Structures are given as structure tokens and as C-alpha cells.
Amino acid sequence: MTSRSASSDSLKEAERLRRLIRHHDRSYFTENRPEISDPEYDRLLRALQDLERRFPELVTPDSPTQRVSETPLEGFAAVRHRVPMQSIDNTYSPDELREFDARIRRFLSTEAPIPCTVEPKFDGVSVSLTYEKGRFIRGATRGDGEQGDDITANLKTLRAIPLTLEGNLPRLMEVRGEVYLPRSAFEALNRQKEKEGEPLFVNPRNGAAGSLKQLDSRVVAGRNLSLFCYGLGAVEGRIFRTQHEILEFLREAGLPVNPYFRRCKDIEEVIAACGEWDGRRKKMDYDTDGLVVKVDDLETQRRLGKTSKAPRYMIAYKFPAEQAVTRLNGIELQVGRTGTLTPVAHLEPVFLAGSTVSRASLHNEDEIKRKEIRIGDWVRIEKAGEIIPQVIEVVKEKRTGKEKPFRMPDRCPSCNGPVSRDPELVAVRCGSLSCPAQLKERLLHFAARGAMDIEGLGEAMAEQLVAGTKVKDPGDLYRLTDKDLLELERMGEKSAANLLKGIAASKQRGLSRLIFGLGIRHVGEAGAEALTRHFGSLTKLSAASEEDLTRLSDVGPVVARSVRDFFRSPANRKVLEKLEKAGVRFEETAPQRLSGRMEGQVVIFTGELSGWSRPEAEDLVRAHGGLIGSTVTRKTTLVVAGDSPGSKYEKAKALGVRIMSEMEFKKLIKE
Numbered sequence: 001m002t003s004r005s006a007s008s009d010s011l012k013e014a015e016r017l018r019r020l021i022r023h024h025d026r027s028y029f030t031e032n033r034p035e036i037s038d039p040e041y042d043r044l045l046r047a048l049q050d051l052e053r054r055f056p057e058l059v060t061p062d063s064p065t066q067r068v069s070e071t072p073l074e075g076f077a078a079v080r081h082r083v084p085m086q087s088i089d090n091t092y093s094p095d096e097l098r099e100f101d102a103r104i105r106r107f108l109s110t111e112a113p114i115p116c117t118v119e120p121k122f123d124g125v126s127v128s129l130t131y132e133k134g135r136f137i138r139g140a141t142r143g144d145g146e147q148g149d150d151i152t153a154n155l156k157t158l159r160a161i162p163l164t165l166e167g168n169l170p171r172l173m174e175v176r177g178e179v180y181l182p183r184s185a186f187e188a189l190n191r192q193k194e195k196e197g198e199p200l201f202v203n204p205r206n207g208a209a210g211s212l213k214q215l216d217s218r219v220v221a222g223r224n225l226s227l228f229c230y231g232l233g234a235v236e237g238r239i240f241r242t243q244h245e246i247l248e249f250l251r252e253a254g255l256p257v258n259p260y261f262r263r264c265k266d267i268e269e270v271i272a273a274c275g276e277w278d279g280r281r282k283k284m285d286y287d288t289d290g291l292v293v294k295v296d297d298l299e300t301q302r303r304l305g306k307t308s309k310a311p312r313y314m315i316a317y318k319f320p321a322e323q324a325v326t327r328l329n330g331i332e333l334q335v336g337r338t339g340t341l342t343p344v345a346h347l348e349p350v351f352l353a354g355s356t357v358s359r360a361s362l363h364n365e366d367e368i369k370r371k372e373i374r375i376g377d378w379v380r381i382e383k384a385g386e387i388i389p390q391v392i393e394v395v396k397e398k399r400t401g402k403e404k405p406f407r408m409p410d411r412c413p414s415c416n417g418p419v420s421r422d423p424e425l426v427a428v429r430c431g432s433l434s435c436p437a438q439l440k441e442r443l444l445h446f447a448a449r450g451a452m453d454i455e456g457l458g459e460a461m462a463e464q465l466v467a468g469t470k471v472k473d474p475g476d477l478y479r480l481t482d483k484d485l486l487e488l489e490r491m492g493e494k495s496a497a498n499l500l501k502g503i504a505a506s507k508q509r510g511l512s513r514l515i516f517g518l519g520i521r522h523v524g525e526a527g528a529e530a531l532t533r534h535f536g537s538l539t540k541l542s543a544a545s546e547e548d549l550t551r552l553s554d555v556g557p558v559v560a561r562s563v564r565d566f567f568r569s570p571a572n573r574k575v576l577e578k579l580e581k582a583g584v585r586f587e588e589t590a591p592q593r594l595s596g597r598m599e600g601q602v603v604i605f606t607g608e609l610s611g612w613s614r615p616e617a618e619d620l621v622r623a624h625g626g627l628i629g630s631t632v633t634r635k636t637t638l639v640v641a642g643d644s645p646g647s648k649y650e651k652a653k654a655l656g657v658r659i660m661s662e663m664e665f666k667k668l669i670k671e
Contacts, residue, residue: 010051014058017048020366021064035363037321037382037390042090065309076149077633077651079140081128082174082234086145087309088292088316094271097293100315101267104295107304107312113266115296117243118273120258121316122228123205123287124180125212127155129229132172134165134253138654141212151212153650155179157221165253174233175255181207182285185224204287215647229255230292242296263296274317281319290318321382324357325395326350328377331362331406335414335437338521339429343368343406345379345391352383360389364427365408372396374403414438417571431521432571434473440466442519446474449614450525451517452509455502456495464488473571474517475578477503505613511538511588514579521562530555531563538576538586542567598626602635606649607642609662620669632657640665 021044024036045064052059059065091097104114126142139155141148155161158179181189186204193200201207211223229250232240240246244263251257260277264270274291281288294314295301301313327348334342343362350357360381362368371393373379378398379391412419412430414437419430433442443462447454454477465471470484480503485496509517515538516528523531534552535541541563549560566572580586603621605614612620617640618628629636632651639652639659652659660668 010055011058014048014051014055017044017051018060018063020044021048035361035367035390037392039092039318039321040390040392042092076141076151076631077655078143078147079128079138079150080147081140081145084145085126085128085142085148085176085233086306086311088314089310090290090316090318092318092320094274097271097274097315097317098267100293101270104304104312108300114300115266116264116270117247117261117294117296118264118270118277119230119247119261119292119294120228120277120281120288121290121292121318122178122180122258123203123289124178124208125205127151127177127179127212127227128233129155129161129175129177130172131165131169131175134169136161136163150651150654152654153217153647154212154214154220157217158225158227160225160227160256162254165255167249167253168238169253170235171237173235173238175229175250176231176233177227177229177255179208179212179225179227180204180286181211181223181225183287184285189223217647217650226286227256228258230257241298243294243298243301244296246298278319288319290316292316322352323380323382323392324350324352325378325380326357328373328375328379328391331368331375333409333413335412335430335435338441339412339431339435339438341408341412341419341428341430343408345373347379347381347389350381352381352389357381357383357389360391362391368406374399374405376400376403412437415571418569420565429521431566431569433475433518433569433575434571436466436472439472443471443474443477445519446477446517447506448517451513452506453502453513453614454499454506455613456499457502461488461499464491473575473578475575475582478507478578478582478584507582507584510585511536514538514584514586515541518566520566522559523563527555527559532588536588538580542573542576594623596625598624601626601637602629603627603638603640604629604632604636604648604652605640605642607645609642617665624669 021041024041024044048063049065052063052065091100101114105111108114128140128142128148129136130138130140136156137152138150139152139161140150143149156163181204183204186201186207189207190200201210207223208225211220211225214220230247231243232246232250240249244261247257247261260280262273264273270293277288277291292314293316295304301311304312306312328345329348330346332344332346334344336342343365345360345362347358347360362373371391373391373394378395380393380395381389381391383389408419408428410419411417412432412435415430415432415435417430417432417435419428421428430438432438435442440459440462443457443465444459446452447457447462457477465488468488470480470488471477480500482493482496482500485491485499486493510532512525512528512532515523515531516525530552531541535544544563546557546560546564549555549563550557555563598621601621603618603626605617609617621628632639632648632655634655634657636652636655636657639648639657640662641649641659642662649659651657
């Protein structure tokens with residue numbers, strides 16, 4: 001049977017599905033901000049798989065169907081797993097479990113029942129723990145399956161992870177597990193974040209992932225994270241025969257193993273176990289989104305092997321999400337801290353999965369169009385991960401003809417400034433520096449260490465400045481007086497003087513820090529330095545065309561468009577005028593070259609310095625020919641540790657990077 005050639009419509013549909021799936025991959029894995037439920041995501045993936053199966057010429061090397069789609073987080077050293085951590089295929093019904101069993105028996109050419117283990121599938125963050133001679137030496141995230149992030153320092157704070165094991169142990173082993181945030185800890189953490197005015201975690205998995213991303217392990221220690229272990233990767237010095245034996249071994253060695261795993265003699269017993277757990281799971285203090293079914297015999301697992309994406313010997317059975325039908329009364333636009341306009345559905349209140357739901361995110365305009373959502377529609381909703389309300393579909397048979405289509409506005413609902421569409425992230429954004437909805441986060445970014453490094457301008461201060469309307473954009477910081485600050489709550493004369501001193505000092509931070517501090521979309525620290533090297537002044541950069549910008553090797557079309565849109569905005573130009581009038585340095589001046597004694601050195605500072613500010617110390621390194629790094633890697637040659645050093649200090653020790661105190665660094669510079 002010959003396959004038909006793909007039409008242009010099929011090609012466009014495949015490209016649309018890939019773009020949509022990549023967007024949701026990024027939201028879920030990189031940003032820890034899930035937008036759709038697992039079943040809805042799987043429906044998108046299956047639609048692409050079906051299309052590529054019908055038209056093989058549509059398959060591309062970077063299609064989501066061809067690879068595991070998760071990338072390591074930034075800010076941590078990379079760790080390569082000795083045995084890759086693969087993803088698991090999903091199934092949603094007893095009949096699909098029976099088909100999984102039938103595929104295995106066909107592959108093995110046997111009619112005999114296949115014993116399997118059934119284990120809870122935890123909704124957390126997958127990690128790999130490496131033990132040598134019973135001692136915990138390294139912990140890493142799953143990452144892209146081949147390599148992840150070294151989070152050893154963070155994992156050591158989990159009391160559930162023993163630093164030494166007991167019993168007849170292999171010389172080396174990779175223990176696979178899932179870090180999770182108990183529901184009770186999640187609720188307590190969100191109560192504290194709400195009290196402090198911080199953004200809440202959307203669900204326990206989001207809380208666990210956000211905690212493990214912390215660069216300061218002391219923060220992680222206070223989050224009450226826990227862990228369940230479920231398997232092994234590489235093993236040297238011991239042979240195991242079954243998955244059941246591995247789980248018993250892990251438990252005996254002192255590692256936390258969930259007590260509810262079961263060995264089933266055939267697929268019908270597996271299905272019965274899944275039904276039992278569906279009623280039990282809601283009583284637990286941790287989230288499970290399904291069960292994992294694995295062929296018990298390890299030799300049979302090896303014979304079955306794997307596809308390009310997942311092992312053949314195991315599958316996840318996902319629990320169906322609870323759903324409800326209600327009316328969508330209106331759509332409100334919320335402006336996020338990065339300027340993204342997010343449509344939110346206002347629903348007729350309905351009880352669903354343990355709580356009353358009256359609002360649900362609609363994500364973006366493309367999702368509204370794809371689902372053909374109109375104001376006044378009856379819609380079916382469910383909770384993604386049993387936490388986040390989602391609109392799944394419109395109940396079209398209930399339409400009366402009075403429903404109204406929704407259109408995204410051309411102006412920001414918060415500041416009435418123009419909005420622009422971000423084609424890469426399917427988003428509409430307000431890019432105004434003076435938008436009230438974004439102001440607090442913009443001020444914190446502007447004042448951050450990597451940007452203008454304004455000492456004394458933390459979260460509480462930014463909140464007061466915004467609430468008191470003292471500051472409406474970053475340019476207003478330079479107009480503040482003693483009188484303005486002393487009117488704020490709990491502000492003493494010394495604190496006010498220190499903040500004004502920090503603001504004054506920031507005027508000379510340099511052009512690359514200013515560009516980064518402005519918060520231009522897609523422009524990070526490295527991008528700001530590249531723009532500084534090429535243009536040398538903010539005036540020249542603001543006059544550059546997209547064509548001028550794309551001539552830089554570090555700047556692509558998306559970044560060029562973002563930079564051009566930023567400087568084209570009248571609101572942003574007014575802010576820049578304030579900054580220039582205040583005396584903020586718009587020109588880059590080459591640092592005075594003092595010597596070449598640090599030529600070839602890549603230096604990182606960590607902890608609090610007492611003799612100088614961080615920017616002053618970094619400028620001194622550059623003046624002596626050295627480079628400043630952002631994260632500790634094997635290319636780092638020196639870490640200077642001040643008081644209370646963070647995780648960079650631990651990473652430097654683990655990698656064998658040279659470490660010296662601030663006093664030793666001063667001596668080195670003087671010599």
C-alpha cells in the first residue's frame with residue numbers, strides 16, 4: 001500500500017502542532033507553568049503522530065515525536081547520566097492496558113501471562129542519585145534524559161535522602177526517584193507566600209520544581225520536600241533479577257520507597273490494582289497522576305528494549321480528570337509581570353475536584369480560536385493535575401446564537417500602551433516600562449545585581465514605592481528625595497540615605513548593565529554585552545534598524561524585532577529621557593587596563609563582599625585582564641568567596657575549582 005503525498009494543508013497542520021507542542025513543553029518543563037492537562041497534551045501529540053504516520057515525509061529530526069522534550073535548567077553544572085532517563089508512554093483506559101500487554105506478548109512470541117509491578121506515578125520532579133560505596137556523591141535532575149543539572153547541594157537538604165546506605169551494596173549505582181512537595185507543605189508554603197505578597201505556586205509539582213531551581217540551598221531546606229525512589233540506572237557490583245527485587249533492595253538500603261507497590265501475576269490483576277488506587281489516592285498527602293506498570297523480570301525488560309522515545313516494557317496509566325460543565329460569563333485580561341496579556345475566563349461557579357471553580361486561564365488568543373470559545377458559551381472544564389482549572393471544550397449544542405466572539409485588544413488594559421505579538425511564544429505583550437501591572441517586577445529587575453545593582457531596593461521597598469505612587473517607572477527612582485522616602489512605613493533616616501546612595505552609585509554601572517536592567521524582551525546579560533560591544537552607546541542602539549541589529553552574530557530576527565519595538569515605544573523613550581537627564585551613563589567607556597596578571601582567568605564571586613561592591617570587584621578583574629563568569633563550570637578558574645557563600649561555592653568544591661577568600665583576593669590584586 002503506497003502512502004499519499006502530504007498536501008500543503010497537512011504540512012501547515014504539522015507545523016502548527018509542532019509549534020503548539022513545543023510551546024507547552026516549554027511552559028511545563030522549563031518554566032514550570034503548565035497550561036493544559038496531560039490528556040489534552042497527549043491529544044495534541046497523538047494528532048501529530050497520526051499525521052506523521054500517514055505522511056512520513058512530514059517527519060523532521062526536531063519533531064516532538066522524535067525526541068524527549070525537556071531541557072536542563074540554567075544556572076547549574078551539567079551532569080551526564082550513565083544510563084539515560086527515558087520518558088514513559090501514557091495510556092488512559094483498561095483496554096489500552098490490555099493492548100500494552102498484548103504488544104509485549106506478541107513481541108516475545110508467547111501466550112503466557114506477563115507478571116508486572118504496579119507503582120504509584122508521583123507528580124513531582126524526576127532525579128537521579130549517585131551512590132559510590134554506599135555514599136551519596138551526586139544528585140541531578142532528569143534534564144533532557146541524557147544529562148541534567150547538578151543539584152547535589154539542594155538534594156542534600158532533603159531529610160528523606162540518606163547520605164550513607166546500609167547492607168550489601170553495589171560499588172556504584174544511580175538511584176532513580178521523584179522529588180515531591182507534600183500537599184500539607186504546599187498549602188503552608190503558599191499561605192506564607194501570600195502573606196509576603198509573593199506569587200503563589202500553582203500546584204505541588206510547580207512548588208517542587210521551583211524549590212529545586214533555587215541557587216541557595218538554605219531556601220530549599222525550608223521547603224519540606226520529600227522523595228520516593230522507584231528504580232536504578234547504572235549499577236556496578238551487584239546483579240538484580242526483578243523490579244520487585246530492586247524496590248525491596250532500595251527500601252532495605254534505607255531509601256524511601258512508596259509502600260503501595262504491588263506485583264501482579266497478569267494484566268487483569270494490574271487493571272484491578274489501578275481501580276483500587278484510583279479511590280485511595282485522594283487520601284494521600286502527595287499527588288499522583290497515575291500508576292506505572294512495568295514488566296517485573298529485568299531480563300525480559302532487556303529483551304523488549306525501547307523505541308526512540310520510551311521503553312517497551314513499561315507504561316503509565318493516567319487517571320481520568322474530573323470534569324464539569326458551566327457557563328462562561330466573561331473574559332478578563334490580566335497583565336503579567338513580563339507584560340504578557342493572559343485571557344481569564346469568568347465562570348458560573350461550579351464545584352469540581354474538591355473546590356468551587358469560578359475562574360480559569362484561557363492561555364492565549366490562539367487557544368481561544370482553536371477551541372472556538374465565545375463569551376456566553378457553556379464550556380466543559382477540568383483541573384489539570386487536579387489543581388489548575390482548564391477549559392477543555394465548548395458544548396456547542398447548548399449555543400443560542402447570542403454568544404459573542406472574543407478579540408485581543410490593540411492597547412494594554414492596564415496602561416493603554418500599544419501591545420505587540422510575540423510569534424515565538426504565541427503571546428501578546430505590553431512592552432511599556434511604565435505599565436503599572438508590571439512596575440514592581442520591572443523595578444526589581446532594574447535594581448538587581450546583574451543590572452544596576454541598587455543596594456536597599458528589595459521587594460518590600462519596591463512594593464511601597466509602587467503603592468505610594470512615588471515611582472511610576474525606573475526613571476523616577478532618580479527623582480526620589482529624603483522627604484519622599486521618609487514618608488514610607490518603617491523607613492529611617494539611615495535606610496533612606498543608604499538607598500539614595502545606592503541609586504546615585506548606579507548611574508555609573510555601565511551600558512551593558514543598563515541595557516540588561518531595562519528588561520528588553522529576549523535580551524539577557526550576554527545579549528546586553530554583545531549590543532554594548534557593537535554600538536557603544538544607548539543613543540546609537542536606539543537608532544539601529546532591525547537590519548543593523550541582525551548583522552551581529554549574537555542577534556537573531558526575534559531579538560532584533562524586540563529591541564526595535566522597545567525603542568520605538570513613546571512611553572519607553574520618555575523613561576530613557578528621564579534616565580539621561582538624571583545622569584545615568586549612556587556611553588560605554590573602556591575600563592582602564594592596569595595589568596595582564598589575570599589574563600585567561602575566569603572569575604566568579606559568591607557571598608557578601610566587605611571591602612567593595614560586587615560590580616567594583618568585577619571591574620577590577622576586568623582591569624587586570626580577567627573575565628567574569630555567571631555560573632561555575634569546568635572553565636571557571638577561580639571562585640572568590642565572601643561571607644555566607646551560596647551554591648556556587650559548593651559547586652566549585654565539587655568540581656575542584658580554585659577557591660580563595662576575599663582577603664586572599666585582595667592580596668592577589670595588590671601583588
